[in-house]
Amino acid sequence: MTDRPLTRNIGPDRTPTDLAAYELNGGYRGLRKAITAMSPADCLEMVKESNLRGRGGAGFPTGLKWSFVPMGEKAGPGHKYLIANADEMEPGTFKDRLLMECDPHQLIEGMIVAAYTIQADVAYIFLRAEYFDAERQLRAAIAACYEKGYLGDNILGTDYRLDMYVHSSAGRYICGEETALINSLEGKRANPRAKPPFPQVSGLWGRPTIVNNVETLCNIHHIIERGADWFQSLGKGEDSGTKLFGVSGRVKNPGCWELPMGTPVREILEVHAGGMEDGYKLRGFLPGGGSTDFLTEAHLDLPMDYDVIGKAGSRMGTGTMIILDDHTCPVGMVKNLVEFFARESCGFCTPCRDGLPWSAQVLDDIESGNGLPEDMATLQKQARFIGAIGNTHCALAPGAMEPLNSAMKYFREDFERHIEGKHCPYREPENRP
Amino acid sequence: MKQANLISALSDRELADIDKEIAHAPYRCAVAIDALKIVQQYRGWVSDESLRALANYLEMSAEELEGIATFYNLIFRKPVGEKVILVCDSVSCWIKDSDKITRQIAEKLGIGLGETTPDGQYTLLPVTCLGACDCAPVLMVGEKLHKNLDGDKIDKLFSAGDSAVVKLGEEP
Ligand SMILES: Cc1cc2nc3c(=O)[nH]c(=O)nc-3n(C[C@H](O)[C@H](O)[C@H](O)COP(=O)(O)O)c2cc1C
Ligand code: SF4
Numbered sequence A: 001m002t003d004r005p006l007t008r009n010i011g012p013d014r015t016p017t018d019l020a021a022y023e024l025n026g027g028y029r030g031l032r033k034a035i036t037a038m039s040p041a042d043c044l045e046m047v048k049e050s051n052l053r054g055r056g057g058a059g060f061p062t063g064l065k066w067s068f069v070p071m072g073e074k075a076g077p078g079h080k081y082l083i084a085n086a087d088e089m090e091p092g093t094f095k096d097r098l099l100m101e102c103d104p105h106q107l108i109e110g111m112i113v114a115a116y117t118i119q120a121d122v123a124y125i126f127l128r129a130e131y132f133d134a135e136r137q138l139r140a141a142i143a144a145c146y147e148k149g150y151l152g153d154n155i156l157g158t159d160y161r162l163d164m165y166v167h168s169s170a171g172r173y174i175c176g177e178e179t180a181l182i183n184s185l186e187g188k189r190a191n192p193r194a195k196p197p198f199p200q201v202s203g204l205w206g207r208p209t210i211v212n213n214v215e216t217l218c219n220i221h222h223i224i225e226r227g228a229d230w231f232q233s234l235g236k237g238e239d240s241g242t243k244l245f246g247v248s249g250r251v252k253n254p255g256c257w258e259l260p261m262g263t264p265v266r267e268i269l270e271v272h273a274g275g276m277e278d279g280y281k282l283r284g285f286l287p288g289g290g291s292t293d294f295l296t297e298a299h300l301d302l303p304m305d306y307d308v309i310g311k312a313g314s315r316m317g318t319g320t321m322i323i324l325d326d327h328t329c330p331v332g333m334v335k336n337l338v339e340f341f342a343r344e345s346c347g348f349c350t351p352c353r354d355g356l357p358w359s360a361q362v363l364d365d366i367e368s369g370n371g372l373p374e375d376m377a378t379l380q381k382q383a384r385f386i387g388a389i390g391n392t393h394c395a396l397a398p399g400a401m402e403p404l405n406s407a408m409k410y411f412r413e414d415f416e417r418h419i420e421g422k423h424c425p426y427r428e429p430e431n432r433p
Numbered sequence B: 001m002k003q004a005n006l007i008s009a010l011s012d013r014e015l016a017d018i019d020k021e022i023a024h025a026p027y028r029c030a031v032a033i034d035a036l037k038i039v040q041q042y043r044g045w046v047s048d049e050s051l052r053a054l055a056n057y058l059e060m061s062a063e064e065l066e067g068i069a070t071f072y073n074l075i076f077r078k079p080v081g082e083k084v085i086l087v088c089d090s091v092s093c094w095i096k097d098s099d100k101i102t103r104q105i106a107e108k109l110g111i112g113l114g115e116t117t118p119d120g121q122y123t124l125l126p127v128t129c130l131g132a133c134d135c136a137p138v139l140m141v142g143e144k145l146h147k148n149l150d151g152d153k154i155d156k157l158f159s160a161g162d163s164a165v166v167k168l169g170e171e172p
């Protein structure tokens, strides 16, 4: 049986694990070890060695990110902050919800160890508004931790202190972008900030701040307790650890499973998700949420490793795959995605605010049978300008262009059939490819 | 419109909840979003009068607070129905025909997206991926997530005639 640290307390019925049950299963051992037997520098070294990469989408090495936080005197007077990014709103992503609803203490323990490592004294969980169950679980778990001495003054009898708060958000996908999140936590509109300065140096209220994804943080105390080598050995390929992989779309058994990093796409799709629903064939998939490039059948044997999926022309993203089947119109699917990003644009910069609605309009024209042959060139131009990193203030707009660009590459004939036939061929079953 | 005595436009309970947030914030207007949510929790939405009183209490301009309130899609600056129906319109639900479900609900209630029924019972809104894509298509009412929807389920949830939509938003 493979080691599944992240979901070891999560059973099929998804009953939440309370503090007693969590401790019984080895909970808060990692925290005890970190705080009573290791220095913050030791912890940082171990996280670096573990080769843990951020599970929020970009895959940035966690230890490296933390190493930019000024320590000791260099930090100057005032607070340092740790924030869990629990805003989960990437279309097709449903993994952090599971971790928070079913095992809230795992996130909290990971956060305390992370906060200790960077010597933060205040931690926030930035939670999307609609996750009411998660909010209840987390608030109860935090209260239990204060009572037990895992939070507050003199944690486990040491002189380390940490306060932790849940902030329930008020909507908008852009809040998940880490600098927009910081603005939102400050009570402002969630427009992203210019970088540099990076949040590690100047984040929440101008103080050093680390923002990490929920799943990233859930790994930390396991690494501290069981070591960097153990964590590395969990991965099948280049990357370390396990990951929550998910599949949604027309498959027999949509769901989310903790599997070793480097698990082949085919295994996730065929063994865990049970393959395609009867009567449906796979045409393509987005490997990690709505802002990743399509891959196709030719990529099914690739292992889910950051660099492998990157070299194939896409991104691992959140690791939750969305399947395009042969009854679903690729133009319609891309239109749905681009409309989503256009709606969620924060409006700060022109290519995104004005460009995305334009792309959505062209896609709508094509899908509704009003497309012109030159529309393909228009879409390509938009993808080039809006998609270029550096043309926009944050990564929302380039992310929006990833599914569009790759759909034009892999499903070009579908776009052309819409334009030539002046209607969507998927509306009549006999015309499907 | 009646001239509001600004602070007293907020109830004692609202003020107490807002003060709890202010207690761990570096300055008052940092809790703007929490405070808007608190007001909305008690009143269902945020009126001009509440907004002005809140801005005053948080020591910020009403214009700035308005800019914040209108940025966030779950802060309502217009009255909404007793039950706000949030239908996921993101990609995994779309693949599973969420647009048909949405049309079906709209027809049953006789309103479009963004509208409220004339009796003030229901408001229908689209919402971003609810993080339940393995159970697509989904919708949310209050704190309740309704999963794996299809035409029949919608018919049952919205069985017209009787106390329509009683089950909506409640445990089945
Ligand atoms: C538009 C946009 C939305 C994002 N949404 C999320 C989100 O909901 N959750 C998340 O963890 N990261 C999200 N991110 C990534 C964060 O900016 C950040 O990289 C991440 O939280 C860092 O955590 P990690 O290093 O642990 O992966 C988003 C990024 C962008 C550009
Ligand atoms: S790219 Fe879009 S979301 Fe990002 S800052 Fe510009 S307008 Fe805002």
Ligand code: FES
Residues within 6 Å of the ligand: A091, A092, A093, B088, B089, B090, B091, B092, B093, B094, B128, B129, B130, B131, B132, B133, B136, B137, B138
């Ligand atoms: S796309 Fe509807 S819940 Fe994720």
